[in-house]
Amino acid sequence: MRQRYPESFYEVFARKNSADALQHVGSVKAPNTEIAIARAWYVYDEHAWSEMCLVPLAAVIPVTERDKRVKIKQI
Template structure:
C-alpha cells in the first residue's frame, strides 16, 4: 500500500460483459504500468471481467467541479 518511493495511484475501470458500461471499480498504487496491471487484475478479482483498464490518477482532469475524488489530496510522485 501507499507510497513506496516512486509509486503513483492508478484508477481501475472495468466492464463485466459486452455492452456494459466501463465502471470505476477501484485504485491501486504501483511504480509502473506493468505492476499496476497485475495489481489491478489480482486485487479486483471479484468478477471475471470482460475488460479492465488502468490509468494514472494524475491524468484525470476535473471538468465541472473543483473537488472531485481523483484530484483531492493528489499524491506526490517522488
C-alpha cells in the same frame, strides 16, 4: 538497504462484457504500469471481468461544475 521506487495511483475501470459500460471499481498504487495491471487484476478479481482499464490518477481532470476545473491534492 532496500531501494524505494516512487509509486503512482491508477484508477481502475472494468466491465463484465462488451455491452456493459465501464464502471469504476477502485484504485491501485504501483511503481509502473505493468505492476499496476497485475495488482488491478489481483485485487479486483471478484468478478469475471472481460475488460479492465487503468488510468493514471495524474491524467484525471476533476470537474465539479460545468466547464470549471478544480485543483486536486496529489497523494
